[in-house]
Amino acid sequence: MPRKKMMKACIKCKQRKKKCSGQLPCDYCVKIEQPGGCEYRTRTKSKVVKVTERYISSLKNKIRALEAELAKASEGPDSEGCLEDGATSAEVNPLIEPEFRLTPDLDSPKQESLTIGSVEHCVQASQHSKQFLGMSSCVQYLAKLKQSLVNSCGSSTEHFVATDGGWPPNDLDINRSFVENVATKELPDLRKAKELIEIAHEIIGADYMFLETGYFEDTAQHLICKNPPPLQSEAIIEYTTELLRLVAHLALGSLFDKENAESRSLGLKYHRTTLLLYSELVKTYDCAASTSLILSLLYMAYFSLSLNKATSAFVMTGSAIRTMFTLGLHKRTKTIVENRVFWLCFIYDRLLAVRFGFPLMIDERNINIPLLTEVDDNLTAVSLDIYHFVSQVRLAKITTQIITKIYTRNPYSFLHNCHAVLKQLKNWFESLPAELKFDYNDIKTATTRSTFNLHINYNYSIIIATRPVLLYVFNSILTENRTKEKIYEARQLELISVLLESCVQAAEIQSRILAKLYYDGKLANRSFLDCHYIFSATTVLILTGYCSMLSGESIAFSGDIEGLFDFIQHNLKILQGLSEYNLAAKNFNKQLTELIDMMSSDEVVKALATGRSQNDPTSVDFQQAVASPRPMSRILRKRGNNPPKDFEEIGYVDLSQLVNNMDAEFRSGSTTDLFLDEDFMNYASGSL
The missing domain is CATH 4.10.240 (CD2-Gal4)
Structure with a gap:
């Protein structure tokens, strides 16, 4: 780069x-x-190199040999000469082996530094020896058969035209009058349409929206006309698909339009229109499948998410991903648009999976394409938009590791898994391009929301990777009913402390950034994601303060406890302020309030006070804090309405020291029995 x-x-x-x-x-x-x-x-100069078939064959043999050695090293002496799926290299069937394509490993050390526009098509073995081929399809088997015949006689495939079922029958045709009515009566004028599209793109940005260069001039502008031209049967599908994408843009732009008091109702109107247009396209789905349809479904999912409808968003995203699979974009992309659309599906998949506990729909082992391949006659764009997008994809790939290592039962130690994830996050942050880094204490006006989103997402990833430790500490305090010196050994307390410190620090920084955006008027009022980030950070801060009150401040938080309550109080204030027009904020605020009331209830206070010594200093502090009804609520509400003085002092979580400390522990072999892995698994893998 x-x-x-x-x-x-x-x-x-x-x-x-x-x-x-x-x-x-x-x-x-x-x-x-x-x-x-x-x-x-x-x-850029073309890097296409012609190689002989013999050379390719030799590379295949080398890859198989390396896979066999890797399997032998990982599985023991009994696996000699075997591939990961149990077949020897000699048993690989060349009839079903896919065309020779090697996928660059985006996480390999050689590609740690981000390079845009010069993605090298280097010959590199895939990270996974198991690879889904998708060759069980009878149609693909027939295609292989035809290809063999073509290769044998040297003919061109153009002589063989594939037959299909013909054009759909009339009873499944798209309702032309409805489509024309939408195009002529429901669309705004050109100026307003362009304004709404720009609003949507500014709020959502490169993270979750993709606009081709010149989209408005080349596509949207031709759709916004009072007299659409007559269309043939084949053209009406493409026209309806592009109309759907345009209306989806307008729905999001209207939803986030702060200047219009009726923006929410207008956004809902456009969203209903997208659902109706989509129902028309479903009639001819096989003909309508395209990148435009995929983008429309993703934008409809984002809109549903902003209405706090997670199920609807998941279904829409699933439809987009399945459409992407039918187009084969997970195997090969021919243009930048196709490549970008695939990775956008990947980001949406990880977004929903980690926030709602849904299963992953895209398996990284089945991805056979690099990120942003060189296309378009070797013309490559260098822009902040691409920088943001690639960084988000790399962060989404780390999200995969968080889900599979932290929140999935596996035979490996939680500490080793947590260490691996934090190390990846550290490398991600250090390898960020200079254009995407900024001084948190001197934020320039040119800093875009997409740049903020990267750093917010980074802190969120640290939180969800380390917060199982906080829940472990909380449950240990409740079950042991003792002080920190009696619950943990010295080595345990040291490692727990550094993990908790990273978790709490990330939550505090998250609160600072979001509070600054809120007070500067740059927070997306109707965004689900912004509210969810506040919710996750506040949950960690509340639990940290509660643990500190139960068993001494230094066990979970070594800083100023009053400052911690400042963050909690202002986060709740922000959620309360957004609740007026944001259903997600209203729901999150209600859940956090219920948590505080539960912690302050008489039943919980009496249960936790039972068995504690009156002379125990931590007991005295806790009893004083819970002496009156709803004590935590009272503590949180006693703050003023101004933001804390240190909200401008925004730093960043430096994971270097934490990773180095954990490295030292692993090298010494002293972490083997530090924690009960089953306890961590209960708190990490449960439906939290």
């Missing part, structure tokens, strides 16, 4: 004939408040 000053002018400066500073973003794009649209185009 280029870190130096660009030698050429960006596209906007070229178009408007302005002098370009050559930075990313450049001074002019910052001046016109479009830093995300600053984009450079560079031409």
